[in-house]
Amino acid sequence: MSAFTGTARLTRLALRRDRVQLPIWILSTTVLAAVSVAATRSQYPTEADRITVLHTAVQTPALLMLRAAPTGASTGEMAMFQILAFLAVLAGFMSTLAVVRHTRQNEETGRTEMIGATVVGRHASLTAALIVTVVANAVLAALVTLVLAGGGEPVPGSVAAGLAVGAAGIAFAAVAAVAAQVAGSSRGANGISAAVIGAAYLVRGLGDAFGEILPNGYTMTSGWASWLSPIGWAMRVRPFADERWWVFGLPVALFVGAVGLAFALTVRRDVGMGLLAARPGPARGAxxxxxxxxxxxxxxxxxxxxxxxxxxxxxxxxxxxxxxxxxxxxxxxxxxxxxxxxxxxxxxxxxxxxxxxxxxxxxxxxxxxxxxxxxxxxxxxxxxxxxxxxxxxxxxxxxxxxxxxxxxxxxxxxxxxxxxxxxxxxxxxxxxxxxxxxxxxxxxxxxxxxxxxxxxxxxxxxxxxxxxxxxxxxxxxxxxxxxxxxxxxxxxxxxxxxxxxxxxxxxxxxxxxxxxxxxxxxxxxxxxxxxxxxxxxxxxxxxx
Structure with a gap:
């Protein structure tokens, strides 16, 4: 029997369990992207209006930490300045919750032990969770691309923006896969994953806030700190500007490395236990x-x-x-x-x-x-x-x-x-x-x-x-x-x-x-x- 035996059936089971939650996450995130582009066109109808706002933004570190380092004054670039980092955060939470739900939470509730009594390989559960999450992020990336391109934005930039959101979600899914092996509970795994997402947003914000203002006075080059964050990588793709397709190699590398580590950790622990063992309490409770x-x-x-x-x-x-x-x-x-x-x-x-x-x-x-x-x-x-x-x-x-x-x-x-x-x-x-x-x-x-x-x-x-x-x-x-x-x-x-x-x-x-x-x-x-x-x-x- 292979370590991946039963993956297909577990994938179908996970899709059935998530038939409500994942579509809600995906559609909500897609609608937010569409509304952002429409609002940008409504609020800043001319390039001069957008340039005026961006001149202000690059001088305000607090705004840069909340938004991003602006890359240009087109409607697409303006929309990405306002919302791309937050879309990446949403994709991250969708992904981490899904991975933990189908791995660590199943172990807590006894489902994994019951399923493991059948013909199921050691890595099947984690693999099924990752497949479902990758598919969800692929659908999200495709829908974001469609709503941006359908709204009149350039196709290359729309594709880059959609892939940036999906790639961020996939990267955080791999983080959750490792957290599910380390933590001894679903709450702990979700906490670790959420802390990583928050840290990634903060590090990205610091990189943007302390970036370099370019000579035109309204665009910026992010600081080096943004290269340390999966959310920063999404911004570094620069959708609707000079798209950097090679940046997608970074989340892919993180996914491959973290998933490999997660698979290695699964064989080093017992089902239901995390690598971080719970500390024994005192002999008598308070x-x-x-x-x-x-x-x-x-x-x-x-x-x-x-x-x-x-x-x-x-x-x-x-x-x-x-x-x-x-x-x-x-x-x-x-x-x-x-x-x-x-x-x-x-x-x-x-x-x-x-x-x-x-x-x-x-x-x-x-x-x-x-x-x-x-x-x-x-x-x-x-x-x-x-x-x-x-x-x-x-x-x-x-x-x-x-x-x-x-x-x-x-x-x-x-x-x-x-x-x-x-x-x-x-x-x-x-x-x-x-x-x-x-x-x-x-x-x-x-x-x-x-x-x-x-x-x-x-x-x-x-x-x-x-x-x-x-x-x-x-x-x-x-x-x-x-x-x-x-x-x-x-x-x-x-x-x-x-x-x-x-x-x-x-x-x-x-x-x-x-x-x-x-x-x-x-x-x-x-x-x-x-x-x-x-x-x-x-x-x-x-x-x-």
Missing amino acids: PGLLGPLGLAWRLQRGTLIGWAVAVAVTGVGIGSIGGAVEEGLGENEGVTRTINNLAGGGGGGALVDAFFAAMMALFGALVAGYLVQALLRLRAEESAGRAEAVLATATGRLRWLGGHLVVAMVGAVVLLGLAGVTMGLTYGLSVGDVGGELAELTAAAYVQLPSALILAGFAVAVFGLVPRMAVGLAWLGFILCLVLGQFGGLLNLPASVRDVSPFSHVPALPSAEITATPLVVLSAVALAFGAAGLVLFRRRNLTP
């Missing part, structure tokens, strides 16, 4: 573990600590450049208009206030991501059978789920407080007003809490209603809200569409005045989602 709240804290504390470090470091970095934004770019009307746009309509105030409002919106999205990850631990505990063992005791379902909810919400409060305090202290020290800036930016951070809690409530609701699809739907909802809230204005989407995202309703403090009505409504919606999830979970059977 008294706090006897209750659901203490148990939830023990399970969640590592996630919270990791997010806290990331938020604190980012807050210090953003606070340190607040003075530079105010002093160096305050007279540039283009910068002011663009940052006010990012702030969600908080124009009319000082530029630095609009800048911090835009950054706080990003922190709100980050904290929502933490909440989704923390609450999906519920699904991991259920699918692994540990929830059943806990619920077999005197602990009720609502107490068990409520413990995780409390820990997650307290974590969100801590993270938003860290964001406000680190930014306020750093910026306050630079301008000599620590007390005032600390209070103002901390308040600006906490107004993001209700919108983040809506994503938490949604995660609980889908966990209670469709547990097997909870992970995919919760992350899809988060990404949809992030796109509509953070990119809706830049994509020129109708207000009715942008209003679907809770992030679109948050007062843009400190640039705008606070209003209580949207915060109350957002809190009520979050409460309704959470209550629905509690009721649904209480009435359904546990699902492996």
Whole structure:
């Protein structure tokens, strides 16, 4: 029997399991690409308009970190400047979640052991997962190419853009294949994969932010750091500019090397175990573990600590450049208009206030991501059978789920407080007003809490209603809200569409005045989602 025996049947099984999730990911990403090109044509109808905006962009490192280094002023190049990096991120998450779902998650639920009792080779499961993911990225690349070319963009550039998105997804699929061998749980593998995607986006952003402005004043050459990132490779292809087809050799090389490593690791571990062995606990458990709240804290504390470090470091970095934004770019009307746009309509105030409002919106999205990850631990505990063992005791379902909810919400409060305090202290020290800036930016951070809690409530609701699809739907909802809230204005989407995202309703403090009505409504919606999830979970059977 070959190590790949049974791959074809497992591939068909994986395709059947993903017949809903993968099409949603693919179509959502394709629609985002199409909308971006249409919005570019609508917002910047002439080359002069686009050049004016790009002159502003190359002088604003914060915008370059969020977007990319511009390569030209055509509609295609402008659209890629705004959205290509984010498309690559979406392809990365689609790919990593799919690979982990069909490898490590199957081992957690016992499917791999059951299937392995039949005539199935050692590498069949991983190979099937990779085949499905590569096919999904190929379909995504083809659809992105079609919508760009069908929208009137040059065919070579459209092909390059589509392949760049698909190649990024395939590269991250290989990363997830290795993570699935290293981590001992699907949650750990997804966490490693997400951390790699986030690091790749950050490294790409640093490369673009510190790139070299070309003599024309509106295009750039990215810094060397972008060569270290699969997302940076997508940008280095330069769709609609001077396409560099040879760059596709980099994600292919990463895929081949990482997949080879993953296959080598599969034969060095037992089924159900990761290479990173779980540390043995103490002989006697702490008294706090006897209750659901203490148990939830023990399970969640590592996630919270990791997010806290990331938020604190980012807050210090953003606070340190607040003075530079105010002093160096305050007279540039283009910068002011663009940052006010990012702030969600908080124009009319000082530029630095609009800048911090835009950054706080990003922190709100980050904290929502933490909440989704923390609450999906519920699904991991259920699918692994540990929830059943806990619920077999005197602990009720609502107490068990409520413990995780409390820990997650307290974590969100801590993270938003860290964001406000680190930014306020750093910026306050630079301008000599620590007390005032600390209070103002901390308040600006906490107004993001209700919108983040809506994503938490949604995660609980889908966990209670469709547990097997909870992970995919919760992350899809988060990404949809992030796109509509953070990119809706830049994509020129109708207000009715942008209003679907809770992030679109948050007062843009400190640039705008606070209003209580949207915060109350957002809190009520979050409460309704959470209550629905509690009721649904209480009435359904546990699902492996």
